[in-house]
Amino acid sequence: MSKQVKQLDRVIIRFAGDSGDGMQLTGDRFTAESAAFGNDLSTLPNFPAEIRAPQGTMAGVSSFQVHFADHDILTPGDAPDVLVAMNPAALKANVGDLRPGGTVIVDTHDFTKRNLDKAGYAANPLEDGALGDYTVHTVDLTGMTVEAVKEFGLSRKDAARAKNMFALGLLSWMYGRPTDSTTAFLERRFAKVPAIRDANITAFKAGWNFGETTETFVVSYEIKPAPMVAGTYRNITGNLATAYGLVAAGVRSGLPVFLGSYPITPASDILHELSKHKRFGVTTLQAEDEIAGVCAALGASFGGALGVTTTSGPGVALKAETIGLAVMTELPLVVIDVQRGGPSTGLPTKTEQADLLQAMYGRNGEAPLPIIAPKSPADCFDAALEAARIAIKYRTPVMLLSDGYLANGSEPWQLPEVETLPTIEPNFATEKNHSPAGAGEDGQATDFWPYLRDPETLARPWAIPGTPGLEHRIGGLEKGDGHGNISYDPGNHDKMVRIRQAKVDGIAADIGPTELDDPHGPENPARVLVLGWGSTYGPIGAGVRRARRAGHAVAQAHLRHLNPFPADLGEVLSRYEKVLIPEMNLGQLSLLIRAKYLVDAIGYNQVNGMPLKAAQLEEVITDLVTSLDTTQEA
Amino acid sequence: MTAQSTSQPLPFPVHGTAGVPTRGEDELLTGKDFTSNQEVRWCPGCGDYAVLKAVQSFLPDLGLRRENIVFVSGIGCSSRFPYYLDTYGMHSIHGRAPAIATGLATAREDLSVWVVTGDGDALSIGGNHLIHALRRNVNITILLFNNRIYGLTKGQYSPTSEPGKVTKSTPMGSLDHPFNPVSLALGAEGTFVARTIDSDRKHLTSVLAAAAAHRGTSLVEIYQNCPIFNDGAFDAIKDNDTKHDAIIPLVHGEQIRFGAPGEDGLGTKAVVRDEHGVRVVEAADVDPAQILVHDEKAEDPGLAFALSRLTSAGYLHQTPIGIFRNVDRPTYDDQARAQVNTAIGAQADTGTSPTDALAGLLHGTDTWTVV
Numbered sequence A: 001m002s003k004q005v006k007q008l009d010r011v012i013i014r015f016a017g018d019s020g021d022g023m024q025l026t027g028d029r030f031t032a033e034s035a036a037f038g039n040d041l042s043t044l045p046n047f048p049a050e051i052r053a054p055q056g057t058m059a060g061v062s063s064f065q066v067h068f069a070d071h072d073i074l075t076p077g078d079a080p081d082v083l084v085a086m087n088p089a090a091l092k093a094n095v096g097d098l099r100p101g102g103t104v105i106v107d108t109h110d111f112t113k114r115n116l117d118k119a120g121y122a123a124n125p126l127e128d129g130a131l132g133d134y135t136v137h138t139v140d141l142t143g144m145t146v147e148a149v150k151e152f153g154l155s156r157k158d159a160a161r162a163k164n165m166f167a168l169g170l171l172s173w174m175y176g177r178p179t180d181s182t183t184a185f186l187e188r189r190f191a192k193v194p195a196i197r198d199a200n201i202t203a204f205k206a207g208w209n210f211g212e213t214t215e216t217f218v219v220s221y222e223i224k225p226a227p228m229v230a231g232t233y234r235n236i237t238g239n240l241a242t243a244y245g246l247v248a249a250g251v252r253s254g255l256p257v258f259l260g261s262y263p264i265t266p267a268s269d270i271l272h273e274l275s276k277h278k279r280f281g282v283t284t285l286q287a288e289d290e291i292a293g294v295c296a297a298l299g300a301s302f303g304g305a306l307g308v309t310t311t312s313g314p315g316v317a318l319k320a321e322t323i324g325l326a327v328m329t330e331l332p333l334v335v336i337d338v339q340r341g342g343p344s345t346g347l348p349t350k351t352e353q354a355d356l357l358q359a360m361y362g363r364n365g366e367a368p369l370p371i372i373a374p375k376s377p378a379d380c381f382d383a384a385l386e387a388a389r390i391a392i393k394y395r396t397p398v399m400l401l402s403d404g405y406l407a408n409g410s411e412p413w414q415l416p417e418v419e420t421l422p423t424i425e426p427n428f429a430t431e432k433n434h435s436p437a438g439a440g441e442d443g444q445a446t447d448f449w450p451y452l453r454d455p456e457t458l459a460r461p462w463a464i465p466g467t468p469g470l471e472h473r474i475g476g477l478e479k480g481d482g483h484g485n486i487s488y489d490p491g492n493h494d495k496m497v498r499i500r501q502a503k504v505d506g507i508a509a510d511i512g513p514t515e516l517d518d519p520h521g522p523e524n525p526a527r528v529l530v531l532g533w534g535s536t537y538g539p540i541g542a543g544v545r546r547a548r549r550a551g552h553a554v555a556q557a558h559l560r561h562l563n564p565f566p567a568d569l570g571e572v573l574s575r576y577e578k579v580l581i582p583e584m585n586l587g588q589l590s591l592l593i594r595a596k597y598l599v600d601a602i603g604y605n606q607v608n609g610m611p612l613k614a615a616q617l618e619e620v621i622t623d624l625v626t627s628l629d630t631t632q633e634a
Numbered sequence B: 001m002t003a004q005s006t007s008q009p010l011p012f013p014v015h016g017t018a019g020v021p022t023r024g025e026d027e028l029l030t031g032k033d034f035t036s037n038q039e040v041r042w043c044p045g046c047g048d049y050a051v052l053k054a055v056q057s058f059l060p061d062l063g064l065r066r067e068n069i070v071f072v073s074g075i076g077c078s079s080r081f082p083y084y085l086d087t088y089g090m091h092s093i094h095g096r097a098p099a100i101a102t103g104l105a106t107a108r109e110d111l112s113v114w115v116v117t118g119d120g121d122a123l124s125i126g127g128n129h130l131i132h133a134l135r136r137n138v139n140i141t142i143l144l145f146n147n148r149i150y151g152l153t154k155g156q157y158s159p160t161s162e163p164g165k166v167t168k169s170t171p172m173g174s175l176d177h178p179f180n181p182v183s184l185a186l187g188a189e190g191t192f193v194a195r196t197i198d199s200d201r202k203h204l205t206s207v208l209a210a211a212a213a214h215r216g217t218s219l220v221e222i223y224q225n226c227p228i229f230n231d232g233a234f235d236a237i238k239d240n241d242t243k244h245d246a247i248i249p250l251v252h253g254e255q256i257r258f259g260a261p262g263e264d265g266l267g268t269k270a271v272v273r274d275e276h277g278v279r280v281v282e283a284a285d286v287d288p289a290q291i292l293v294h295d296e297k298a299e300d301p302g303l304a305f306a307l308s309r310l311t312s313a314g315y316l317h318q319t320p321i322g323i324f325r326n327v328d329r330p331t332y333d334d335q336a337r338a339q340v341n342t343a344i345g346a347q348a349d350t351g352t353s354p355t356d357a358l359a360g361l362l363h364g365t366d367t368w369t370v371v
């Protein structure tokens, strides 16, 4: 029987199984194959906070969604077209997300009474017609895997563990994925355990062959490569891109990078990654707690390193006092908050962007600092570099707001030319800079004033220990303007508070205008602007595209700089009748925009631990545009 | 300077200030050169003055370049210390100085890093950082000013106050059992642990010298009188009539004798081992060979810990003074730098520039090209 090949422009697959089933690895490999094939793609891993929740339970389900297409896409997709479910719990937890008419591939092996009970199924859904809306393929993946690898003499348990590779092989066949990279990967990964290596490769190939030969599957699909800007690409997650951005900041500034950090999901991988790159002069300290992590980083900054600390929301709360010290001492410091669901311990492995106000205001006193947010996994690289640039140039702590979705999600990244990355000039102070009033006119400075500022940037000199003649003391007590000695003078305090604010506000001149996408241009702008920040860029962009395709005029702006805002933002906002702000929080950017520009922003808020969905945004945007249209007609 | 020096790991053990630039022989400095232009603002009679003077006159003896000395402090009366020294300094936040100093000392092998802290700063809010600095053995010297009270916040009891202390926050007497900072430091794997007294300039200076020479975290507890909120806390060890019986001097290689001098010119009391640790006896009652000879280099901290328990728990009427422990263990910062330098060196040996190495890192193993 010859098989049919169907053309598709995009597909969303979700692999779901028990935490121990290797679904993240399966998804990663499918992604790598798709990347190598040249599709555009976007991924969404989703896993429980527990390392191994009880086997077979809903709590233990782990999944990986990958969206790949023959065109430029922005999100991991709302509703999967295909669900691969390795057990009853995985089916139950995920089948509701599938699009109507979607395909379900089920490993029947675990559909025992016991496992059905654990998943809370009263009857077997494979038999009672519960999956009537879907095309269901029931396959004994585990049984076939065990059979395929029996020559390697593994225990039944070890043999069965290769079932994820069988599933990967099958899906790779269905979508015509190139298999070389996975075979090479398995060879590397299990080089030290030949039996396991061979079993995995064999299971992978058996899965492919099963698809090709069995009559269960009559169609395979082709998704052509996406046209992309010429260049060299790789797939990258947000955490990896963040770590690389920091390494690049070290190279481009010539400064040693010092990371002080305490493990926390979903930020730990940045610590792990940076620990591998000592050859770039990167030192990593796993501190005793978050406070020590940021303190050590600040100490290193005082010594002339690029001090960095990485954490998630609960850690930022602990670091607040030290970040305030960095504001006061005006030392460079990069604080990376990979946001997760909160408050408190919240949802450690889920995404959220509810730390914006904590970043903005979460310190005592008037303690402004620049805030930067990447918009996609690959953008974390540029955003981290930008955070370091501003921290060093303006001698200030900078907060980088990533999140769980960016951290673990991935997308193709066009490799930058290293020589074209921004250079960062530390400009350490080496000379005295002040002479007392009435001193001789010979222009020779006789003292060093640590708070005498650059008139343009308002940055203070960074004079590091070891520099002769510039010995000075800094600290958390209020500084006298210029000389930097302790000052309790009321007028001085008022002045210093305003200077610190002005320094941060002034960065607006250094960050470029608002990135606005309005196809109709300023002469004839759309009536609705959708404004976002951070990781909602993908879903918002996809929602806007859909609304435009349906004939609606709508503009989109996405903020990389949350503090200060781009200098023209107020003017941009004023061009639109309605400003819609979708956020994964209860309206934090809305609050800032309303307060600063007196714009009656409309929030679209979802706080369920998952990225926003393009379809929902399309609906919200469409409703808003049409409501305006009808008011006009009335 | 800072960056990517490729120096080899230091031999072990090494002097505490090895790697810090020294002054030329003609570059003489005195205590005055270490005195900043800021007015000292402690209360009259505060023990902090004496310590400041002692430190200012001791610092030139280190022979180091002034710009390579850094004092980092927390918050408290004592933590104002850095402002009065003409070195680099940071007056940081409450309890965090050891953590800040850890980052600084690790980032910069060419600095002599000192921490100034109080009993509340180091043992209450900053207790975690103190024990972890000691455990890591970062090359810093911590001066813990113990006045057994919260001075700056006007007189609440502290984690070293004697139980039952009546203060503003404990009108019916405090309930907390205190820390013995020396016992704590020994329990936290401290490699150099000493105790001295604000008013004994000679002893204080000798302990500072030994602490600076030690590579690793040196903890120096300084009994410091706060005449305003806890006056007389240390009278027993300062009063000429009582101090012989109150101070148990620890001198490396010497028998531990104290009390009024007897016929042999040595103290009439002595410390001997017993089955549980150590105990104080009348020297005349024991065979002189039984008297404990102090060994600050003992690998096992057990004996040092036992000695630390001779400090009275309530009002201070008896306490050992001196260096309890002084042993070598590789430091965190030396090892961290060695790892980084090894990696940098290995890369340099391949002839790859940092820019090319970065390009290689970003490229990774799985790429594809779109033409």
Ligand SMILES: Cc1ncc(C[n+]2csc(CCOP(=O)(O)OP(=O)(O)O)c2C)c(N)n1
Pocket (backbone or CB within 6 Å): B075, B076, B077, B078, B079, B094, B117, B118, B119, B120, B121, B122, B145, B147, B149, B150, B151, B152, B153, B158
């Ligand atoms: C986060 C924080 N909490 C509380 C304080 C208030 N505070 C300042 S100093 C101090 C206690 C200082 O006691 P100690 O360390 O013994 O120093 P001393 O003043 O006795 O030298 C306290 C509670 C503070 N500055 N910061």
Ligand code: SF4
Pocket (backbone or CB within 6 Å): B041, B042, B043, B045, B046, B047, B048, B077, B078, B147, B151, B152, B225, B226, B227, B228, B229
């Ligand atoms: S309150 Fe006590 S410790 Fe503080 S300065 Fe005054 S005397 Fe010294």
Ligand SMILES: [Mg+2]
Pocket (backbone or CB within 6 Å): B076, B118, B119, B120, B145, B146, B147, B148, B149, B150, B151, B158
């Ligand atoms: Mg005190």
